[in-house]
Amino acid sequence: MVAPFGPDPYMNGYYAPFLAELDAPDLVIEGTLPAGLAGTFYRNGPNPAYPVRDGDRYHVFDGDGMIFAVTLGGGRAAMKNRWVQTEKLKAERAAGKRLFGVFGNPRFTDPSVNFMDYNIANTHIWPHAGRLFALMEGCPPVEVHPDSLATLGSETFGGAVTGPFTAHPKTDPDNGDLHAFGYSAKGPGSTAVRYNIIDAQGRPKHTTFIDQPYPSMMHDFLMTDRHVVFPVMPVVLDMARAMSGKPMAAWEAERATAFGIMPKGGTAEDLRWVESDPRFMFHSSNSYEFGDDIVIDVAGSARAPLMPDADGNLPRHEDTRFTMKRWIVSPGGVREEVIDDLDMQFPRIDDRRQGKAYGSTYINCTTRPTAGRLDGFESLARIHMSGGARDSYDGGDGAYFGEPVFVPNGPAETDGWLLALKWDSVRNESALLVMDAGHLADGPVATVRMPARVPGGFHCHWRGAPS
Numbered sequence: 001m002v003a004p005f006g007p008d009p010y011m012n013g014y015y016a017p018f019l020a021e022l023d024a025p026d027l028v029i030e031g032t033l034p035a036g037l038a039g040t041f042y043r044n045g046p047n048p049a050y051p052v053r054d055g056d057r058y059h060v061f062d063g064d065g066m067i068f069a070v071t072l073g074g075g076r077a078a079m080k081n082r083w084v085q086t087e088k089l090k091a092e093r094a095a096g097k098r099l100f101g102v103f104g105n106p107r108f109t110d111p112s113v114n115f116m117d118y119n120i121a122n123t124h125i126w127p128h129a130g131r132l133f134a135l136m137e138g139c140p141p142v143e144v145h146p147d148s149l150a151t152l153g154s155e156t157f158g159g160a161v162t163g164p165f166t167a168h169p170k171t172d173p174d175n176g177d178l179h180a181f182g183y184s185a186k187g188p189g190s191t192a193v194r195y196n197i198i199d200a201q202g203r204p205k206h207t208t209f210i211d212q213p214y215p216s217m218m219h220d221f222l223m224t225d226r227h228v229v230f231p232v233m234p235v236v237l238d239m240a241r242a243m244s245g246k247p248m249a250a251w252e253a254e255r256a257t258a259f260g261i262m263p264k265g266g267t268a269e270d271l272r273w274v275e276s277d278p279r280f281m282f283h284s285s286n287s288y289e290f291g292d293d294i295v296i297d298v299a300g301s302a303r304a305p306l307m308p309d310a311d312g313n314l315p316r317h318e319d320t321r322f323t324m325k326r327w328i329v330s331p332g333g334v335r336e337e338v339i340d341d342l343d344m345q346f347p348r349i350d351d352r353r354q355g356k357a358y359g360s361t362y363i364n365c366t367t368r369p370t371a372g373r374l375d376g377f378e379s380l381a382r383i384h385m386s387g388g389a390r391d392s393y394d395g396g397d398g399a400y401f402g403e404p405v406f407v408p409n410g411p412a413e414t415d416g417w418l419l420a421l422k423w424d425s426v427r428n429e430s431a432l433l434v435m436d437a438g439h440l441a442d443g444p445v446a447t448v449r450m451p452a453r454v455p456g457g458f459h460c461h462w463r464g465a466p467s
């Protein structure tokens with residue numbers, strides 16, 4: 001049996017655990033799927049199989065990864081969902097209960113699994129070298145089969161990935177190289193960061209280690225035409241603090257933010273740091289060179305949401321709203337501009353523009369007053385990065401949109417479709433919406449009805465059907 005999950009807000013409502021694995025071969029579609037749209041939309045996210053151990057406290061970043069896949073083509077749609085069968089989940093399934101502390105906190109972990117990596121594979125699903133990987137920043141990638149969603153095992157790319165691996169690698173659109181990093185690379189709470197390049201065939205091309213100024217939780221990083229940038233922001237890991245019963249990862253407001261700039265394929269000797277006042281992002285939109293400056297566009301805030309201070313106090317939503325910000329990193333410092341003040345969650349772009357000057361970012365966002373991040377992101381929008389009116393679609397009262405994904409169907413950044421999962425909390429119904437990316441305000445061209453509620457999640461990827 002599974003004990004009740006308890007009152008934690010991320011164990012109820014939008015994020016309530018979904019305990020079934022389904023196969024729905026032919027779904028109801030309202031409207032008409034575009035004839036050229038054939039492939040699979042994937043969504044990874046946290047979906048705890050068991051409630052936390054006595055005395056521990058759940059965090060939405062901690063749930064076991066579950067992949068939802070919606071396959072479109074020939075005017076039809078099918079849906080499938082599977083947990084990623086991590087070693088953690090398999091051990092806990094065998095025991096019939098949770099064995100690990102939240103975030104692997106050793107204070108709450110059963111000694112029987114002390115030897116085992118804490119991998120929940122719950123954050124992103126990203127392709128490389130013709131394969132598909134479930135990613136969580138604490139561990140190596142976990143390969144999943146793109147059709148069956150069967151878990152195929154961890155991947156080290158020839159031994160180059162020796163531990164943590166970001167959930168936000170960057171694929172170089174010019175040569176297919178995958179640039180990635182892992183923090184806590186020499187043990188939890190260490191300052192070591194490993195930087196990898198894996199070539200388009202999946203072979204290790206470059207591996208090096210750098211040290212960040214303090215052991216920050218580095219969720220995302222940046223890649224331009226010529227550089228990678230490691231953003232060090234004051235969410236700090238402290239294992240001694242965790243063992244004393246306080247947060248393992250906490251916001252330390254007295255720390256500076258620092259941007260570590262390194263040529264692609266560089267080493268620690270090539271790294272230079274630019275410091276700024278504390279600022280935060282979980283997710284970048286894009287980054288590119290502009291003369292001697294590096295332009296970094298982010299869903300940014302003054303303080304990290306969802307992360308407590310060292311005493312365990314969580315921040316208020318109004319202090320942590322993510323809005324579209326431009327951080328211009330110059331040799332002498334960092335300048336910030338606000339591109340759009342919408343309260344947003346996940347920015348995505350036309351991936352063909354990764355690292356290059358670009359015009360559009362797609363987001364899920366809210367235009368309504370909210371008290372927190374559980375209130376839903378009822379809208380989708382396209383933001384013009386050089387100014388101009390945004391194009392947006394409001395999903396209505398009680399709507400929750402997940403991360404949107406752009407699927408190109410022409411050369412421009414608006415030639416294509418925008419796909420996003422929507423949960424209607426009033427009717428308790430989920431759907432995948434297919435929008436004309438250039439005309440979001442017109443509403444969906446097709447709505448693919450899911451056979452059950454799809455719980456809230458994180459990141460998405462579109463894989464075109466093999467031609």
Ligand SMILES: [Fe+2]
Nearest residue numbers: 123167219283
């Ligand atoms: Fe993320």
